[in-house]
């Protein structure tokens with residue numbers, strides 16, 4: 049089981065690589081960055097877990113060497129909150145993956161996820177290796193935040209390990225739609241509307257809370273690494289044959305067989321992407337689940353997410369269309 053981290057020396061990349069090194073199911077871990085990756089790799093290589101760790105820089109085909117034989121590729125490369133720059137970084141990394149590891153599972157963390165996932169897909173299409181079952185936008189941090197904030201409202205943080213709330217839509221602001229009515233631990237019916245609205249807003253704009261607190265020193269890194277490792281861990285378990293693993297993730301809806309068409313119908317949209325609870329299997333997306341029973345306020349949130357999602361997706365598609373590959 050070879051896992052690869054592209055952008056491994058960054059704020060997310062380092063703790064994410066640590067958590068992947070700590071996962072005993074990973075036998076090979078390749079770290080790639082434009083700086084510092086060999087140092088991070090040697091540091092992690094002293095940890096007594098099975099994974100053999102190698103670090104690579106761009107010279108001497110470092111990227112290609114990192115990608116060769118990859119099963120799971122996680123991409124936290126890029127710059128936080130600098131619109132535009134990540135598009136080119138993700139496009140170029142996707143190009144290398146399409147050539148060197150076209151069958152790998154690609155987990156995109158780099159923002160804006162609503163646009164960077166379409167960028168990877170469009171590159172793969174142009175290179176003739178696109179499979180909608182293997183490309184995932186990582187929205188797990190929204191799910192992690194929902195568990196944490198709901199457990200706080202329930203007055204018992206120890207519940208956060210078991211509270212599960214599906215979060216659907218996309219990964220930015222109003223495109224983040226928590227389905228609180230489906231929380232494994234229902235909110236008290238006595239909760240007033242403004243508390244619920246505040247909770248939804250906190251989940252949607254949790255990223256801003258971290259950016260503000262870090263005061264110029266970047267965005268969420270440690271919680272993102274935790275969330276990324278959790279999602280990658282689920283994908284790895286699914287590849288190894290475990291059944292019934294379901295996680296919300298931002299996927300392409302092109303595949304009729306996996307339920308993409310049914311979800312589009314349910315949403316009343318032609319959009320080609322949405323984050324929905326996805327059942328993972330040995331080939332990637334086994335089934336995109338529908339949203340299930342949601343209340344009228346949640347229906348309104350889903351509808352409010354669609355126009356912004358459409359703009360974000362189109363941006364990603366147009367960027368690749370205008371690119372020379």
Ligand SMILES: NC(=O)C1=CN([C@@H]2O[C@H](COP(=O)(O)OP(=O)(O)OC[C@H]3O[C@@H](n4cnc5c(N)ncnc54)[C@H](O)[C@@H]3O)[C@@H](O)[C@H]2O)C=CC1
Pocket residue numbers: 054055056057058059060061080081082083124125126127128129134137156157158159160161186187188189190219266267268269272
């Ligand atoms: N999906 C999500 O929920 C979240 C996504 N993010 C996004 O993750 C990305 C990374 O964030 P941080 O780790 O905080 O940033 P960072 O700046 O600390 O690290 C980014 C790393 O990417 C590397 N990099 C830049 N260009 C590269 C290239 N062409 N190839 C390989 N590596 C390259 C940099 O050298 C750096 O080590 C940002 O786009 C951020 O917005 C952040 C939090 C949550």
Ligand SMILES: O=C([O-])CC(=O)C(=O)O
Pocket residue numbers: 128129159189254255256258259267268
């Ligand atoms: O908000 C940001 O820039 C980083 C991010 O995606 C998050 O924390 O959810």
